[in-house]
Amino acid sequence: MTYHIFAEPTPGAVCHTASSRLLAENTGLRAWVANTLNELLPAASRMVDAMERWPGSQEPNEAGWNLAFGNPDAMFAALGRDETRAKTFAESMSFFEARPGLAIHYLVDEEAIGWGGVRKMVDIGGSHGKVSIGLARKYPSIKCVVQDFKKVIEGARPPDDVDDQVSFMAHDFFNEQPVKDADLYLLRWVLHDWSDQYAIRILKALTPALKPGNRVVINESCLPSHGTMSLYQQRFLRATDLTMKQIQNARERDEADWKTLLKGADERFQICDFKHPPGSELAIIIVGWQ
Known part of the structure; x- marks a missing residue:
């Protein structure tokens, strides 16, 4: 409610807002949220670990994402082989590019x-x-x-x-x-x-x-x-x-x-x-x- 995703019009009552409706109905926004929570945040949580494990690496498969998911492949290559995750990623990028x-x-x-x-x-x-x-x-x-x-x-x-x-x-x-x-x-x-x-x-x-x-x-x-x-x-x-x-x-x-x-x-x-x-x-x- 403090982020205006829901509202409390009267004490104890919860109602939707334009933001929560958008989350419910806009596939692009849902994909963006899903990609952020499921791919980006886990990768962020392991960034420092990756930097310590592979000091100075410029290799795309030696990043926080790889440690977060235990995957030896670069993220783009790995997502390309997973139809569901690839679709979510593509939809999130389309939503982002509409800025x-x-x-x-x-x-x-x-x-x-x-x-x-x-x-x-x-x-x-x-x-x-x-x-x-x-x-x-x-x-x-x-x-x-x-x-x-x-x-x-x-x-x-x-x-x-x-x-x-x-x-x-x-x-x-x-x-x-x-x-x-x-x-x-x-x-x-x-x-x-x-x-x-x-x-x-x-x-x-x-x-x-x-x-x-x-x-x-x-x-x-x-x-x-x-x-x-x-x-x-x-x-x-x-x-x-x-x-x-x-x-x-x-x-x-x-x-x-x-x-x-x-x-x-x-x-x-x-x-x-x-x-x-x-x-x-x-x-x-x-x-x-x-």
């Missing part, structure tokens, strides 16, 4: 990218192509290739109004990029799932396809510098950073971390612009190739 601060228009409308001049774009780890579909609808001349694991894109089809602009391709982003005639490669909310050594592998896999003038656009969280915003404002970002550590030894990054990561992948990556659209929870890092 206004994660709306795709911040990326699609970013003038600094110059989408109107892009002939062909590859959306790496693009799932069912939400961003590519949005881009195709706004820019009729752009062609978008959405890449993800075969299991993810199985059955994915572009809407009829953009079926000549958007296509899907099964691809593991740790392997060499097969599309070598694109102008731009997009990584949206991909690299934060991985520790630095694996994020560098993803970036290195891109380099055989890159030519001078190509760009890589990274759309990810960017942790604020200390003292630049209130603790309340940055609390969620810091909590997310800890969560990524707990479940997969991954991390969120600040501006200096992004620069270090790109330099560690290849000296030819050069940051051209660093944008943070007002209202967006994700930064836009525009990277050139020299």
